[in-house]
């Protein structure tokens with residue numbers, strides 16, 4: 202049995218810009234020192250795909266480490282600190298199970314299939330508006346897609362988007378460990394909180410007479426006592442936040458990657474089934490999310506003792522490039538014989554609740570984008586976002602040949 206402190210571990214400065222710019226080379230260097238663990242400023246990071254998968258299921262020993270990060274940012278007693286402590290992701294055990302059970306049937310692939318035409322129409326309208334320019338910031342363009350889809354799923358007017366977008370952008374930087382962001386985070390939570398309370402009050406005052414949307418479903422389970430009003434408000438804010446820059450960043454990372462793989466991109470315009478494989482390979486190649494866990498009960502994993510209080514990061518976003526788990530990890534190949542193994546949506550009890558929303562909108566989005574934005578080229582500088590929290594690309598200027606949509610494909 203080994204104590205954590207006895208291990209010889211590489212140090213990874215995950216909050217440094219050079220890590221965000223190329224985490225893969227640094228992860229390889231860390232694996233050369235120890236096969237599955239490295240040190241960080243806040244604790245440890247798992248560097249091996251298989252170890253992260255095995256570790257995350259120890260829900261009884263590990264709990265969500267978001268409140269520790271919020272504390273690290275000095276957020277105790279603030280609005281944002283309260284939102285972090287109260288939201289579904291920070292809950293454990295019975296409370297988490299109750300919330301998940303109350304709502305998981307609203308997020309199944311079957312439920313989402315019915316929303317695909319709405320997703321196609323949403324991206325088609327955005328493309329109609331933006332593509333005649335022939336040149337734009339792809340990140341800015343695509344940011345309107347997930348937020349419009351979420352508004353439509355909840356029956357909210359898309360007029361609110363300009364008001365919400367900046368707040369959602371701010372929340373996406375919440376876990377970048379930058380304390381100076383705290384006032385912005387508190388203001389953002391206030392704006393989103395006002396918005397979801399108004400949304401609920403408006404629906405309660407004017408119930409829909411036909412058709413049930415996600416908001417009706419959530420109000421029904423709240424009325425049945427499966428969650429209380431405060432849990433509902435917190436969940437609504439979380440859904441907007443969780444679905445916004447994760448999906449936006451995957452689509453932006455996908456565009457950046459596919460500029461370098463033009464044959465793959467061109468085929469996406471013709472072949473909707475291929476879009477699913479390209480999406481999965483993109484998320485193996487890189488994706489935005491990581492999980493933080495806090496050791497709640499002393500435990501032993503792979504002969505190493507983890508004391509209570511240890512913070513561990515599972516960087517799902519980059520583990521798909523671990524050469525000990527994936528053959529030829531640095532080759533982008535949607536047709537991998539072994540499939541496209543990725544854990545972009547996490548694993549274990551907190552696995553992404555909205556993964557089928559995300560997959561449906563990314564697949565539908567990619568298929569139509571590839572039809573309308575032909576021969577995309579990078580047209581200006583872009584940057585990597587901070588790695589901890591929600592990683593991705595900030596600003597992706599592209600130019601392209603605008604084209605009409607191919608005939609409507611039914612699938």
Ligand code: HEM
Pocket residue numbers: 289290291301439440443444445447448451488489490491492493517545546547548550551552553554555556558559
């Ligand atoms: C490509 C887009 C997305 C990615 C990469 C992503 C990634 C993740 C990851 C890694 C987790 C697990 C966090 C952890 O265990 O620490 C998670 C949780 C979650 N995600 Fe997503 N997500 C995406 C889109 C969405 C969307 C569209 C929604 C809502 C419609 C959503 C709602 C949630 C919720 C509610 C949780 C918390 C689940 C729980 O704690 O039980 N996500 N997501």
